[in-house]
Amino acid sequence: MRILVLGADGYLGWPTALHLSQAGHDVAVADNFVRRQYDFELGIDSLVPIESLQTRVAAWRELTGKPIETFVGDLTDADFTYQMIRDFRPEAVVHFAEQRAAPYSMIDRKHAVYTQVNNVVGTLNVLYAIAEIDPDIHLVKLGTMGEYGTPNIDIEEGWLELEYKGRKDRVLYPKRPGSFYHLSKVHDSHNMEFACRIWGLRATDLNQGVVYGQQTPETALDDRLATRFDYDSVFGTVLNRFVVQAVLGHPLTVYGNGSQTRGIIDIRDTVRCIQLACENPADPGEFRVFNQMTESMSVAGIAEVVAEHFPGESTVDHLANPRVERENHYYNVTHTGLVELGLTPHLLSDTLITSLFDITKRYAERVDLGAMQPSIDWRGARAGAPR
């Protein structure tokens, strides 16, 4: 199958491209390298050193003989997007190419506007390119579990069968997320559903939980194939950050009481989910949604698991929550769609956590402790504005 992976220089895009290539698909990748630009802007860096995309692609070919075609450009540039899809003629487009950090979108007005324009326009361009060039191309788009927020009813997979005043309907699941970034993905989901409805496109929206882990079988083959590992307060996902804090003897920083609960998923399951979605496409006109997570855990619970497995002293610090989010909320998520397609989840295990401790120890001298301190406050319209 010909698969184009957008945003393939990022944390998950890169391992996904390798996994699809390893599975025998004909893979092309695209990126504009803006994720590396955010590092320069914020003075942060991946804990694990990463090679340039060109070096990575060459190393993969050297090790496996498998070529990966590379496109360099920006999805908000429609000419680039159309030309790439015309050139490669994918059967599936996997779309990771969005600004993906909630805190980054909450820095200030400029970052909120950038995040929404970048994400919404990039996705609109992809939808139009598919509609005009080949409506049969299956779009596999990364959404986020954060789109749902924390409703007091069960979270279903994108749609809700409801009964109201004696009448029934199947509606898009009502969403109420917690940042301008998460909102950008809600906007995308609405635009995608409409494109499926009017043009008969096929789309899968993957509402992904918080991802943890750093290695897949493919990235572990060679240091040059490593993917990034972010532990800073802006781009770092929570479990990865706790691991780094534990290894450094720094307290694990839990925001608020930590009872806020999130869906989580192992990076190895992420790449497998994308493969399953590509190999089992949505029907023409279908806007299909999966909740791409394997278990729910509270933030305090994640901290406890990390602290428990760390072979040494580890403490937890509760910081004033810089985000505006509910604590002590209901959280019950349906996530059977991908399991029905064949996913066998890796649940969070001591083996995984131990491997993350080892990775962190190897690169411990690269850690910048200051980068872990939350600096972006949801309540001030400008970052750091007084509450």
Add this chain to the structure above:
Amino acid sequence: MRILVLGADGYLGWPTALHLSQAGHDVAVADNFVRRQYDFELGIDSLVPIESLQTRVAAWRELTGKPIETFVGDLTDADFTYQMIRDFRPEAVVHFAEQRAAPYSMIDRKHAVYTQVNNVVGTLNVLYAIAEIDPDIHLVKLGTMGEYGTPNIDIEEGWLELEYKGRKDRVLYPKRPGSFYHLSKVHDSHNMEFACRIWGLRATDLNQGVVYGQQTPETALDDRLATRFDYDSVFGTVLNRFVVQAVLGHPLTVYGNGSQTRGIIDIRDTVRCIQLACENPADPGEFRVFNQMTESMSVAGIAEVVAEHFPGESTVDHLANPRVERENHYYNVTHTGLVELGLTPHLLSDTLITSLFDITKRYAERVDLGAMQPSIDWRGARAGAPR
């Protein structure tokens, strides 16, 4: 009360500004004149000639002694938006300043992207400006009934109290609209609700039905105060267009079987609704939604009413529906919020229709018949692409 009306050079912004000024409020207006630019782009024009904003404001002052301060600029220019709000320091901001035609947004990719970026970024800038300058300013934002689409359950006012698997929640009403324009307003609504939640802003989202009519008591005072009257297939609202077609002896063009039902409202009620919303602000942190419509009518029903009252021959043509929308659907809308604040609706009457016939006759020689032919097809990603 100090009220700033954004988009005050448009069909409804201008009569609203006059109505608020007449009611004794201290009014300022803003526009970037892009609505006049769309006329040049599409080769269309208002049936009723309109004066420049400067002439209108001068005429209003001449007739009533009431000044209206004028700001010229674009809301997507954050410096302009912030400076205007700092200068005028409104207590309420009435926000009409968006691209408002569904067919315009469906012309092609560029127009879809323009519509969403223009509308979403303009509103984000207003939200940030309010949050940073004075969070107590009440935002009164024009949404549209089209945001809801045509669900098979009752349409409530923005929020839905639902019970699901034995649990209850109050959620944002699930939306599934029918154009990239309508989607831009759905995006706005989600962004606004979030801004109220995190910054404690006060906002009223007015989901307006299809507006008909051309005169309010204030615009009728003098020809120089007239507001635009659009009858073309892109910007014309359906009842206004039928009136022009009847007067010209042209068939009334109904899309599809005409059973698609919409909420409608008289222009005199629109301006009154805005006044009521301003004078009864939302609470701090409240995202308040009203369905700003007074009755529901099918498109075929509207055509019948116009044909029935036209003093002459009038026929109806059913055209292949260029839009993708449900016909023969359920449509039951709650719209009590504004009535509770004091709205006494003008229902569609023979008097109103007769007055529209008179206005049309007066300017009949200005009609461009070709402009009424639908030219934008929802099914082609490029306008006019074959189905």
